[in-house]
Amino acid sequence: DKNKQILVLGLDGAGKTSILDSLALNKVQHSKAPTQGFNPVCIDIEDNQMEFLEIGGSEPFRSYWEMYLFKGLLLIFVVDSADHNRLPEAKKFLHQLTEANPILPLVVFAHKQDLEAAYHITDIHEALALSEVGNDRKLFLFGTQVTKNGSEIPSTMQDAKDLIAHLAANVQ
Ligand SMILES: Nc1nc2c(ncn2[C@@H]2O[C@H](COP(=O)(O)OP(=O)(O)OP(=O)(O)O)[C@@H](O)[C@H]2O)c(=O)[nH]1
Ligand SMILES: [Mg+2]
Secondary structure (H helix, E strand, O other), X not given: OOOOEEEEEOOOOOOHHHHXXXXXXXXXXXXXXXXXXXXXXXXXEOOEEEEEEEEOOOHHHHHHHHHHHHHEEEEEEEEEOOOHHHHHHHHHHHHHHHHHOOOOOEEEEEEOOOOOOOOOHHHHHHHOOHHHOOOOOOEEEEEOOOOOOOOXXXXXXXXXXXXXXXXXXXXX
């Protein structure tokens, strides 16, 4: 369905814009400002144009997340792996979304793996209770990071990009 988008959600500061801009350029690009509302980004992947839609993670914008679920081909949920205090909050929102749509494929980015305090993906899996997000759902978890502006994106992000393209082509 050409009108459907890949939704990119997660708490403010998790790294959504930085991830999208880096995936679009294939070079690390840190975001310069928090997203105020909506941030649509088109990314070319293997001859296909894919439309991503980030919705800002600050409180005023979170009420829109669930409303846009129906437009989602798949959900990318980004967490700051080093922001331990807010993982329970991230989990709460993620579970609200997954309960609202029990089949939407889910790709979790355990982001900011470069930070000393970052939790390993196994701890993120636990903290977000990913084993409880539904048996009928495709679920993937990547440890990701963007470091120096202009550097190559890490291979796990390239892998994630390829997987997202594959999923988007196969779920309707
Ligand atoms: N150390 C580190 N910092 C990162 C990484 N990715 C993003 N950041 C920083 O985290 C901050 C927030 O990044 P954004 O991409 O704006 O986060 P966001 O999820 O889009 O936030 P909102 O738009 O407010 O919802 C910025 O200062 C980024 O430079 C990363 O992998 N490692
Ligand atoms: Mg943003």
